[in-house]
Amino acid sequence: MISIENVSKWYGQFQVLNACSTAVRKGEVVVVCGPSGSGKSTLIKTVNGLEAFQQGEIRIGGTSVDAPNTDLSKLRSHVGMVFQHFELFPHLSILDNLTLAQLKVLGRNKDEAADKGLRLLERVGLKAHAGKFPIQLSGGQQQRVAIARSLAMDPVAMLFDEPTSALDPEMINEVLDVMVELAQEGMTMMCVTHEMGFAKKVAHRVIFMDHGQIVEDERKDEFFANPKSERARDFLAKILH
Amino acid sequence: MNDFTIWDMAQGLLLSARWTVLLSLIAFVGGGLVGGLLLVLRLSAGAKVQAMIRLYSEIFQGTPLLMQLFLGFFGLPMLGIEVSPWLAASVTLTLYTGAYLVDIWRGCVEAIPRGQWQAAASLGMSHGQQLRLVIWPQAMRIATAPTVGFLVQVVKSTALASIIGFTELTKAGSMLTNAVFQPFIIYSMVAALYFAMCFPLTWYSRVLERKQGLALKR
Ligand SMILES: Nc1ncnc2c1ncn2[C@@H]1O[C@H](COP(=O)(O)OP(=O)(O)O)[C@@H](O)[C@H]1O
Ligand SMILES: [Mg+2]
Numbered sequence: 001m002i003s004i005e006n007v008s009k010w011y012g013q014f015q016v017l018n019a020c021s022t023a024v025r026k027g028e029v030v031v032v033c034g035p036s037g038s039g040k041s042t043l044i045k046t047v048n049g050l051e052a053f054q055q056g057e058i059r060i061g062g063t064s065v066d067a068p069n070t071d072l073s074k075l076r077s078h079v080g081m082v083f084q085h086f087e088l089f090p091h092l093s094i095l096d097n098l099t100l101a102q103l104k105v106l107g108r109n110k111d112e113a114a115d116k117g118l119r120l121l122e123r124v125g126l127k128a129h130a131g132k133f134p135i136q137l138s139g140g141q142q143q144r145v146a147i148a149r150s151l152a153m154d155p156v157a158m159l160f161d162e163p164t165s166a167l168d169p170e171m172i173n174e175v176l177d178v179m180v181e182l183a184q185e186g187m188t189m190m191c192v193t194h195e196m197g198f199a200k201k202v203a204h205r206v207i208f209m210d211h212g213q214i215v216e217d218e219r220k221d222e223f224f225a226n227p228k229s230e231r232a233r234d235f236l237a238k239i240l241h
Numbered sequence: 242m243n244d245f246t247i248w249d250m251a252q253g254l255l256l257s258a259r260w261t262v263l264l265s266l267i268a269f270v271g272g273g274l275v276g277g278l279l280l281v282l283r284l285s286a287g288a289k290v291q292a293m294i295r296l297y298s299e300i301f302q303g304t305p306l307l308m309q310l311f312l313g314f315f316g317l318p319m320l321g322i323e324v325s326p327w328l329a330a331s332v333t334l335t336l337y338t339g340a341y342l343v344d345i346w347r348g349c350v351e352a353i354p355r356g357q358w359q360a361a362a363s364l365g366m367s368h369g370q371q372l373r374l375v376i377w378p379q380a381m382r383i384a385t386a387p388t389v390g391f392l393v394q395v396v397k398s399t400a401l402a403s404i405i406g407f408t409e410l411t412k413a414g415s416m417l418t419n420a421v422f423q424p425f426i427i428y429s430m431v432a433a434l435y436f437a438m439c440f441p442l443t444w445y446s447r448v449l450e451r452k453q454g455l456a457l458k459r
Contacts (some may be wrong), residue, residue, distance in 0.1 A: 050359050077365025087360035091378045101364035104374060146360075153364060 001157055001188045002047060007056035009212075015051060016042045017188045018212040024157070029189045031065060031199040031220075034209035035235060040192040041084075043209065044159050047081045047190065061156060077105050080150030080158040084166050086142040088134035093147055094121065095130040098152045113152075120148040124178050140171030141197065147178055157188040164195060194239055200224065208232040245421045251430055257413030258434050264399045264409060265438070267331045269392055273336025279343040285368055294343065301340030307401050309333050314405040322445045323406065328400035336393050345391060349384040350376055373421045389446035400435075410434055 002024040009017040016039045017145055024030045045051040047058055049065045049072045058065040088097050098117035102108045108116070121127045124144040126137075134142055143163055148170050150158060160179070176198050183189055183202035193199070199206055199220065206223040208216040210231050216223060218221045227233045279294050301309065314329040324332075353376050361371040403412035414431040416422045 043360070048363055050362060073362075073365045075365075076363055079363070081360075081363035083356055083360060085354075085356055087354075087356040089357070089360070089375055089379075091382070100374060101366060102360075104370055105365040114431050149364070159363075 001028070001061060003059045004043075004047070004058075005057045005059075007043070007046060007053050007058060008057075009046065009051065009053040016212050017046070019056070019211075020209075020214045021056075022207055022217050024188060024190050027103060027185075027200050028187045028204045029183045029191070030205045030207060031066075031203040032192045032195075032207045033107065033194055033199070033208060033235070033239075034215075038209040039212040040209055041161050042212075044161050044192050046089045046189060047159055048076050048081055049084065050081075073105070077101070077153055079154050080147075080153060080155035082143070082146050082150060082158065082163045084158045084162040086134070086139070086146045086166075088142055088146055088149070090134050091095070092133075093130070094126070094132055094134065094137070097134065097145060099147050101149075102152055116152050118150075120151050121145070123151075124148045125174075137169045138171060140174045143167065143171075144178055147175070147182075155187075158182065160189065160191040160193065162192050162194070164193065191222055196224075196236075196240060208235065210235075244426070245424065249405070250417055250421065250423075250427060254410060254413055254427070254430050254434060255418060257408060257409045258438070260409040261396070261399050261411075261435075264330055264334065264402060264407070264439065265392075265396045266336045268334035268395050268399070271331065271335030271344055272395070275335060275339030276342030276346060279339065280346045280350070280393070283343065283347055284372060298340040298344050301337050303458050304346070306337055306398055307404065309337060309457040310405050312399055326402070326405045326407040329405055330399075331408045334395065334399065334402070337398070338391075341390065341391055345387050346380065348385055349387070352383060353379050385449050385453070386446055393442050396438050396442070397435060 004020055004022050007017055007020045008015065013205060020039075021042055022030070032044065034040055034151070042051055046062070047065070048051045052066065060075060060079060061116060063070055065072070065075065083205070088094075089100065092100060095114065095117050096121060099110075099113040102113035103110065118127060118130060121130055124147060126141055126144055126148070129137060129141065129145075134145070137145065139231050146165075163179070164175050167175065172195070179189075179191070179198065180202050191198070191203075203220045206216070206218060206220055206229070207214055208227070208229070216227060216232050218228075224236070227236055255274050276424055279297070285289055285295050310333050311328065313333040314324060314326065315328065317324045350372075357379070358373055361375040366374065399409055400411040402409055403415070405411075408416075410431055415429050421427070
């Protein structure tokens with residue numbers, strides 16, 4: 001579904017991504033972890049072309065992300081992305097947040113889009129809040145809306161960039177629960193997260209990044225049972241206490 | 242000479258205030274169009290176009306409006322283009338207003354977090370849709386106050402057009418003074434008329450701001 005081959009990226013002299021290669025198969029859940037500044041956000045944002053890269057190739061369902069003839073908007077419209085800071089549109093109601101792109105990008109009609117939006121809000125337990133504005137919701141609620149907004153586009157894969165790291169601890173689980181459910185339904189997911197409980201529960205593979213490199217890319221059990229590199233061991237020891 | 246009553250003078254000034262209003266409107270609308278167009282270009286065009294737009298706003302912001310009016314009125318005829326005071330004042334004020342508005346609005350657009358662009362892009366919106374549907378509606382809220390503040394400046398700046406022979410409020414005031422020698426009364430009335438034109442603008446912007454503040458807090 002997603003293939004990343006030898007991707008490198010520089011900011012001037014500074015190399016953020018160093019020959020990263022991996023793949024996410026259909027229905028697979030891959031967790032990406034690593035220290036702050038290791039390039040996780042940058043990597044996941046290259047997948048849907050939010051960040052450009054100078055070397056290598058990324059394909060989603062066979063379509064190259066940075067080929068000149070690729071319709072990037074179209075490609076993005078069916079790859080969902082969830083951000084650390086939710087990024088709901090503050091000037092729109094919750095329901096309008098869910099329908100905007102359905103209407104303007106997918107060309108669905110109003111009833112269809114609203115129907116879909118309400119069904120997804122129900123699914124994340126927020127139907128009663130459809131008419132409110134983002135600022136009236138808690139962080140956890142906003143992030144669930146953001147997930148629903150992505151799902152409204154019927155994505156073939158979902159990308160998550162630290163979806164719970166801006167949340168108060170008591171709100172983390174409500175968001176993880178939604179993600180677990182998605183994973184169990186067979187959604188293809190690439191998640192940057194330090195929630196190792198989530199990784200243990202639903203991930204198939206874990207990728208560990210450091211200094212712009214993919215240091216480990218292992219089956220989940222393998223990764224937690226015996227991480228190969230010193231750096232991954234240190235990292236795990238730190239975040240698992 | 243003294244058969245001019247205060248009422249006669251007020252009436253004359255009021256009539257000429259129409260031209261101030263009209264010139265201001267032309268500057269608002271024309272400058273708004275120029276500013277809006279250049280804003281879109283600044284946010285999407287290549288480096289060369291961007292540099293040219295930057296140069297344009299630097300020039301108009303970095304020189305006195307009076308010089309711009311002179312250059313428009315006396316300079317264009319030297320290039321073989323005949324211009325009336327009307328045309329010179331309209332074009333100059335439009336370009337002057339546009340040069341400021343593009344900068345004010347760009348600042349407001351840049352104040353919207355990058356994540357909002359990214360979220361809109363990740364939903365498959367084109368660059369234009371991102372700007373139009375997501376960024377601009379948010380930027381507009383913060384743009385209201387500085388935009389209206391600047392438009393008030395423009396209304397007052399139209400007074401300078403009197404120098405190239407455009408008969409608006411200020412020019413009418415000085416012509417009337419020359420005729421009846423009551424500068425204090427006349428210029429008081431002129432000032433009151435400017436105030437009457439500007440005050441509704443600032444008042445309206447405050448109302449808008451309060452309403453939007455409430456909408457966000459609601
Ligand atoms: N626009 C930028 N210009 C220069 N350096 C950047 C830019 N964005 C990110 N970086 C650098 O790239 C590195 C990786 O950033 P990021 O992908 O956000 O890391 P992570 O998500 O793993 O914390 C960091 O060292 C960061 O400082
Ligand atoms: Mg990050």
